Amino acid sequence: MDATDLATAQTASASTMQAWQALAEGRCSTRRFLDRSVPYEWIAQMLKEARRAPSGANLQPGEFVWIEGAARLRLTHRLVEAHRRGEPQNEDYSYFPDPMPMVLRRRQAAAAQALYGAIGAAREDVEARREQFERNFRFFDAPTALIVTIDSRMGSGCYMDLGMCLYGFMLAAAARGLASCAIGALASYPGIVREVLGVDASQSIVCGLSIGYADPSAPENKVRTLRRDVPDFLQVVQ
Numbered sequence: 001m002d003a004t005d006l007a008t009a010q011t012a013s014a015s016t017m018q019a020w021q022a023l024a025e026g027r028c029s030t031r032r033f034l035d036r037s038v039p040y041e042w043i044a045q046m047l048k049e050a051r052r053a054p055s056g057a058n059l060q061p062g063e064f065v066w067i068e069g070a071a072r073l074r075l076t077h078r079l080v081e082a083h084r085r086g087e088p089q090n091e092d093y094s095y096f097p098d099p100m101p102m103v104l105r106r107r108q109a110a111a112a113q114a115l116y117g118a119i120g121a122a123r124e125d126v127e128a129r130r131e132q133f134e135r136n137f138r139f140f141d142a143p144t145a146l147i148v149t150i151d152s153r154m155g156s157g158c159y160m161d162l163g164m165c166l167y168g169f170m171l172a173a174a175a176r177g178l179a180s181c182a183i184g185a186l187a188s189y190p191g192i193v194r195e196v197l198g199v200d201a202s203q204s205i206v207c208g209l210s211i212g213y214a215d216p217s218a219p220e221n222k223v224r225t226l227r228r229d230v231p232d233f234l235q236v237v238q
């Protein structure tokens with residue numbers, strides 16, 4: 001490699017790194033979208049790219065259901081109804097530790113406070129908070145709504161693999177100027193999701209996924225959550 005090649009290679013990797021950092025730092029959960037659709041070809045291409053994620057033994061776990069039109073309305077209606085009736089939630093898989101240790105509860109509260117603070121929903125404003133929560137079941141009005149499922153025989157490692165694929169999908173979206181939000185709340189009533197969408201009983205409902213163009217004027221889209229400092233979660237042992 002001569003000096004020119006080396007300079008070109010270094011420039012290329014510097015711009016790749018900058019692009020990666022911009023994507024990683026720019027992605028955030030978006031909870032209000034513009035009424036502007038995303039072409040099918042884009043979603044298909046983004047899924048293809050996301051599927052380049054590594055997975056144990058290359059099992060590539062996880063399926064996606066794209067919901068539109070009447071099916072989407074039916075699903076939202078049934079989930080909102082169940083939620084308003086106070087139907088007990090019975091996810092197919094356990095997400096959070098129960099009980100939640102205090103250190104985690106603080107992180108959860110900080111993320112919730114960032115969101116509710118941004119939309120001006122005070123702690124005692126139960127109605128505003130309930131309304132915001134119900135927007136989960138409307139996919140935050142995103143133009144593209146997906147449900148993510150996984151074969152229920154899969155072990156915890158396969159959920160990790162699927163998570164990598166989902167993050168790849170979110171970054172593929174961000175690279176195209178699209179915004180996204182994963183929605184665990186959509187796994188609260190898995191029986192309803194399976195029934196309304198005709199999802200096979202062998203599939204566990206993992207989460208929902210909203211994709212579209214962020215509404216830049218929405219206060220909830222201005223939320224930027226914090227992260228732990230590296231020394232807090234990286235231990236060096238020699």
Ligand SMILES: Cc1cc2nc3c(=O)[nH]c(=O)nc-3n(C[C@H](O)[C@H](O)[C@H](O)COP(=O)(O)O)c2cc1C
Binds near residue numbers: 182224
């Ligand atoms: C699998 C998964 C499920 C999530 N479920 C929800 C949800 O149900 N409702 C919601 O408003 N945000 C949900 N989120 C978004 C998280 O709250 C968000 O990722 C976290 O607070 C960090 O913020 P950021 O994505 O803006 O960086 C979910 C994120 C992930 C990865």
